[in-house]
Amino acid sequence: MTVSVRFGDGDMIEDVGFEGRGCAISQAATSMLTDLVKGRTAQDVSAMPKEELLDEIGIPLTPVRLKCALLGLGVLKVALHRAKGTPLPDEWGTSSGEISLS
């Protein structure tokens, strides 16, 4: 999933869009997310609790489908972190590491 953000004054999110292939829940949830965050600051959205999006979705989700529903929010928070240096959620911890051959 790729999330694109256009900022207005300061770090206000003027517009946000996404592209990607995924299940119905991930696509619908991320679509709702874009409406939810427009006009808010990067700082505000970086601290947005996942419950806010889940309330908006409004249907019960099993733990596995929670991952689908929250995918877009996670990608958006990484985008804001890269663009504006906002903090990533504490619960993510630090990097878990990787192997890279390139």
Place this chain on the structure above:
Amino acid sequence: MTSTALPVLDAHRLRADFAVFDDLVDGRPVAFLDSAASTQKPRQVLDRMRTFYEHEYANVHRGVYRLAERATEGFEGARRTVAGLLNAPSEKEVIFTRSATEALNLVAYAWGLDNLGPGDIVVVTELEHHANFVPWQYIAHRTGASFRNIPIDDLGELQLDALDGLAREGKVKVVANNLVSNTLGTINPVEKLGAWAHEQGAIMVVDAAQAAPHRRVDVRTLGADFVAISSHKLCGPSGVGALWGRRELLEAMSPFNLGGEMIRSVGLDRTTFNELPYKFEAGTPAIAEAVGFGAAIDYVSTIGLETIERHEHALVEQAMNALEELPWVQVFGPPPDRRAGIVSFDVEGIHPHDVAQILDWEGVAVRAGHHCTQPLMTRLGVSATTRASFYLYSIPEEIDRLIAGLHKVKASLG
């Protein structure tokens, strides 16, 4: 009795939960005095595993269907139960392993290979189980680090005055110790060792396999960085154990096993690792065993670890008093007030294998051998010992049978 009296464990009543004691051998149930090797299993644990297999089983994680959700909930519920047992700050810090041994190997490999090198010192103890000894000996050898041990005194207690000398030899990076010695029952001063380890900038690795089933282990006050425990020594099934580790250390560590579940994404030339605890849980885990482990913790916790500890203390005191009346028996290790429910001894002139064989004819099950502590055997000057160990279902009559059996051993071979 006052109203503040502590609860007393009714082992005779608890034994009804263990079908093994319904089986009579020569008219009597087995006097099972080998719980330090592995414990018997109550029907509550077996029933839980059976129900799980019959009604809740599928592979865990990622499954979208409801049965997979139930299996995952059972497995992750067991992880929360383990976290509760150890008072862990987060269940993300609890990694399921095959055993306490695998948990200790995980730390030795995944932390040790990246963080040890020439000039560094790995410190273990003379009474360590091989599981917390050999992995460190091996990784020290692989990395060029020095490998040292803290000696014990004649009572089997650690000689902490050796620590200053160790610190002068180089950079101490690891201190590894068991909380309770599986051979002598010594309760080791892990808090003190941990404080010393941290002064040196070292990690403290605690093998709590013999402690967690018998007394409260609280990772928030223990001062350890890693704690390994086992299910099968706590009334649970074998094939599963757990590692608790400090989150910041686990996050910085390389993975141990690699494969499914431990990844976030995989490409031809790049793989990123999953978040805790899954980063360290490659492959399908022992699912029902983990659920059984959780049920065993519930069983033991309902009885109460303090209650179990007091019960075993009374038994070990009874056993040591009785053994000390036999002039041809030498008991190893500290006095009862400084040990857990384990007694190792030597019967003068008779090999432990022969002692255990004759005791078995009397229906008394004890362990004879080096108990995976060969450096300790060398220190004690013996090739093996006979070991009796107790748990929540142990009763005073079994110790009477042990003593009567030892008189037969003496009469036939002494």
